[in-house]
Amino acid sequence: MHAHDHHEHHGNDLTKAAQATLEKSGEQWTTMRERVFEALAGFDKPASAYDIAEAVSRAEGRRVAANSVYRILDLFVGANLARRVESANAYMANTHPDCLHDCIFLVCDNCGQTTHIDDDSITKTVRAAAKDMGFSPERPVIEVRGKCADCD
Template sequence: MAIHDHHEHAGNDLTRAAQTTLEKSGEQWTSMRERVFEALAGFDKPASAYDIAEAVSKAEGRRVAANSVYRILDLFVGANLVRRVESANAYVANAHPDCLHDCIFLVCDSCGQTTHIDDDAITKTVRSAAKNTGFSPVRPVIEVRGKCADCD
């Protein structure tokens, strides 16, 4: 199995890595973007835009609209700071925003825990299969639904 090696960031180091990556893409790291990113990174499971808006609203002491959070999340996904778990319509902070590659998510149907793994051999095969049909893959999303070790 071809595992993709990278340095995973956490805590303040993750926020700094996200800021650096976003600024390298030509975008500004605003205080609201930082709050959204930190709120998302604080969740132990994928979070919806509404979950994030609620967390930021509590921290700010004022209402933050989910629409504003969605716009920021769209920017973050495009800049590789955040990954969208399609089947859950939720987001997770990318622990290695300075490394661009395809991801595989293992999603527990019981508790919602989502584990991110990298396997370049699998994602290369998926991209190749798509190309063989004349399809141009931009960003494959691979999600495996089941039960995590804690729920099994």
């Protein structure tokens, strides 16, 4: 597998890395964006905007609308702070927001656990195949569905 090493952030270090990445892109790191990011990072599986809105609402003690969370998540995906698992319409915090890759997800159909892997050789091949067909790939997302080691 042709992957490379990078530093994965966790906890408060992840939030700081996300903030730095977002601000570097010219966006502001607001209190609500921080709350949404912290809620997203707190899930151990991909979370929907509704899951995140519920978690933020509990933490804030007031109702936070899912459509507000969707807008923030779209910003996060565009800024490489989060990744969208297309087939589940759910999101995961990117633990290395300072490193841009196409997405390859291994999604367990049994428990929902999702693993993100980076393998630039695979996505390079997908991009080349798309270009050979006259297609301009913007954001390849590869999802492999099956069973994780715990469920197999």
